[in-house]
Amino acid sequence: MREVLGVDVWRGTEQGAFQAFAIPRRQHQTVLDVVTEIQREHDATLSYRFACRVGMCGSCAMVVNGRPRWTCRTRVNEVVSDDERLRLEPLRNFAVVKDLAVEMTQFFDKWEAAHGYFEPGPQPEKDFAVVPPDTKKRQFANAGIECIGCGVCYSACDVVSWDRGYLGPAALNRAWTLVNDIRDRGQRERLDAVSDNNGCQACHTHMSCTRFCPKGIEPTYAIAGLKRAMFRWSAG
């Protein structure tokens, strides 16, 4: 391990350039530690986003050496290049606000477009719903429910990169958890929403979302589940 880490950081918006920094190399430093050190010790104008620093909030994702990562839980040791360099860029497929901070509006608008919200129906249920933990539906929902909305899958997705209308893995994964929620009363509208041209059938099953999701969620399988649900729905 060298004593100094070379870091190339994207500066600007869509137009811009990489700026090089030299940061002391430490044993267990995370990529977010590096970015924070740059901003505090070298250039206070560097813009980036973080909140919890412990992998819960989903706000610190960036492209690190070409791969989307949650930077707070990514140690430099795991991702540094052979010549001890880091290359930090804003997430792909998002508009860049400045430097490493991206505009997330479109990403979350698509959750809404995919009906990625619980629909209770016109009347509240009279009694508590019983959802046995070992049922298939509950397990499908469990598999995708821990999404923190970091945007890593959306950045990794090639389909989003060539079709900006595509709802993307996170929104479709959320829709799939709700398709498996037996309390939900908005299934018809949700399945309509996820099965138009920009919906689940646009997925090419590249599996980049599943490869890079920091929470180990597998949106590819959620999308496959939506395709099956759409099929069943259409068949009556």
Add this chain to the structure above:
Amino acid sequence: MAILFIAQRVTAFVLAAAVAVHLGTILYAVRGGLMAAEILARTHGNMQFALFYAVFVIAVAIHAPIGLRNIFREWTQWGGRPLDAVLAAFSLLLVFLGMRAVFAVYGV
């Protein structure tokens, strides 16, 4: 659209079986003489095969334009109704050419 996605998947199932039968038919049909007249003498009037290939042609005419539509929408700026109209015409062309061939080979 869900209907196009489903139509393409269902026709894919049909084609997977149909292509296998088609390949077998090619091997079988050339036995006992490779001249066109010899082959046609064996195929003419076979209504079961005519029906099989009619299904094959219709499956292709549904399957291929939907796939092309996806490719055009993903890789070019072209989309919307003009694209759909052109591909619907292409589908009809496939039906016409395919049925013409079925009639030529299996017709009486």
